[in-house]
Amino acid sequence: MLKDITLGQFYPAESKIHALDPRVKLVGTLLYVVSLFLFHNLAGFLLATAFLFFLIHMSKVPVSYILRGLKAIFILMVITAIFNVLFTPGTTIVHVWKIRITWEGVRAAVFMFIRLTYLVMGTSLMTLTTTPTRLTDGMESLMAPLEKIHAPVHEVAMMMSIALRFIPLLVDETDKIMKAQMARGADFESGNFWRRAKSMVPILVPLFVSAFRRAGDLALAMEARCYQGGEGRTKMKPLVYGRNDGKAYAVLWIYFAAMILVRIFLNLPHVPLLGH
Amino acid sequence: MSITLKNVSYRYSTGTAEEIEALKNITLTIEDGQFIGLAGHTGSGKSTLIQHLNGLLRPTEGQVLHNGQDIFEKGFDLRTYRTKVGLVFQYPEYQLFETTVLEDACFGPLNQGKTKEEAREMAKRALRSVSVPEELFERSPFELSGGQQRRVAIAGVLAMEPEVLVLDEPTAGLDPCGRTEILDLVKSLQEERKITVVLVSHSMEDIADYVQRLVVMKEGEVFLDDEPKKVFSHFEELEEIGLSAPQVTYLMQDLSAQGFGVPTDCITVEEAKEAILKAVGKC
Incomplete structure (x- = not known):
């Protein structure tokens, strides 16, 4: 789907x-x-x-x-x-x-x-x-030179890569939630615009909850690996x-x-x- | 009500290079009132199979028959059918969304077209049957513990009063105590309400004492389909596909090989104990 x-x-x-x-x-x-x-x-x-x-x-x-x-x-x-x-x-x-x-x-x-x-x-x-x-x-x-003027280059890059990593996960999650609600008889296809918008609630709420849960887990996992921002951080595969x-x-x-x-x-x- | 899969094959991403054949020509009948276990290694097609039972996935080839009628035929009311075949997904607590426990359990019945009053009654019955205490009914489902959330989610499906209940790994992520609780609950539901239950698990040991029939899948095909005892007698083949029989089966095999006259088809500790005592008493 x-x-x-x-x-x-x-x-x-x-x-x-x-x-x-x-x-x-x-x-x-x-x-x-x-x-x-x-x-x-x-x-x-x-x-x-x-x-x-x-x-x-x-x-x-x-x-x-x-x-x-x-x-x-x-x-x-x-x-x-x-x-x-x-x-x-x-x-x-x-x-x-x-x-x-x-x-x-x-x-x-x-x-x-x-x-x-x-x-x-x-x-x-x-x-x-x-x-x-x-x-x-x-x-x-x-963008690294911009760090000199205190632009959060590393942080922005990290956010971007995390966001990109989350997209396929959330697509999968949406698929699962939709199926789970369809198994409970939910109907996403019929009705007027308002009804259809309302029928999205059972998908969006669990999706947000799950996104926040994953974000929390990820933050914890990063801290557990001593992540503390860009300063002094080396790369596994430097360019x-x-x-x-x-x-x-x-x-x-x-x-x-x-x-x-x-x-x-x-x-x-x-x-x-x-x-x- | 019986569900029959007839020569069902299912392929993911058809027409691309990553085409995967998840189910290969499966024929399987789920009879009324049975308690069936569905086991298999990760990726053997268990989850894909059960999504065919309530028509969430449409077979690439073959048919899904409900009392002999093809559920993908034009005019078949798939939505009503889905409420008769209750499917509880893995980690069902992740589908909770309402503001209160009771309202969440009402979602299914309301989709069935029940009135608000009826829906609430059905939801309450379901929540009680999975022993969610009454004082939690008006709480937010997100405040509950993981185990309680799972019960609420299962109640959300039970509230539709389905004739067939399909549970995908309902014990995943629970401690041993929670596992037994959920399984005992499913067993008692099956006995009291006389519903058909299909229980999916990768651990056959967990479900061995509960089910009457065990279907083992291997790479998208039905590998074994028999009573648990008979399935476990193939324990060597099971090991080859990454599954194992209950530990007592191995014990009894070893004892028998050592010359103790014990039966080798025991699958629960209780049974094994009786058998050993009997054998020792005879010695």
Whole structure:
């Protein structure tokens, strides 16, 4: 029933991308997202596309998995595109009543659509190839300088990993509680909205109770193992950069530099993207 | 009312790489009034099996028949059926949610469509039958001790006055004293109300003296299905699948091998004592 929900969408495979240090992937994703907003022309677009598909190919993650992430924001993308088409001033192509569609509008919409698509694909690639634990490890390590200004970096990272760890547990628990209440004749499917909302009480109350109980148990278990926060704490699997990580950084910065150069030197004003 | 599983197979996560066949072609009839034990190692499919008995899981293949009628047929009232086959899950106290003990026990009867008055009567009867003292009825279930919570949760199922009671490891996490109490209670319910009971346990020793019939599962299949005595005579095979017969069975086997003329099918300490005394007296 609830088991079909996939959360924390890691796709297990053995690839060079999977094996990279999570910090490389985090920095890489950030650079890629920035680079998406750098290009204004076809050359930049082609470069960003080539780079993305090169990475997808290396990661051995099926493209269909990466496209899945788009479903969630598809409506947002369509709305953004419509706004861009309708409200960008410039050379008019079509003019019906008060609606004016401009060449610049269409162009902006197409680019915005592509940018958002690549943004989601790029970030999905990161979450698909990195386990949640490694991701939080990477974030903690990258944010470590902020500890100097007393930001609770370690605590936030710990909270994140615990929250992620709890998700599958709570999904399981919900499934069990639902079944237990169904065995007592509970009905979650029929009735109007109000009745259905009320029928959730027998699930939510035990679920909260159990979440608090687990949290209490976990806190106790952590204290029993002398956990006292981040200071002086070492890791069982510390993050160490390998040779491939260095190469990956090099590739990343070369790509980023290329995107900047393309923006500066190949800034052709009107690209015949739509056969204009 | 009899429940029959006919060639039931069940697979988890069908169509994915992690497909697991939890039940393999199981045929089993649960007769009226029986007290049945269902044993098996962790992962042998016990819990999956009992969820078929009240239609919480739908078999991938095969049928579940209630008095000969397929419970997944169109038009079969599965909700009413579920209230007739009371299923008590593992750690049932984790499903308590109401503000008072009495109201929680009312949940089942109210879902059956009983009036508030009727539901309260049924809940009270159920709570008394599991010996929850009257002064706790208006307390919050979350204030009770673990053992009391479990009784309240069991009462929550009993309140629906089911014809079949299925209990999944009802003694898990209880001390030896609490274990015997719960099992004695189930036994007396079965005798007084003449209901059918299916008791799931991984420890056959615990349930040996209570049940009339013992079904042992192994990797999703019925491995043995017989009277406890006959099941325990296969103690060597049981060990191979990670189960063990009651300790007295081993004792009697050893004594018999040493040349004492004792029967080897004793399953309770009491029986064994009688048998040994008799054998020694004869010597």
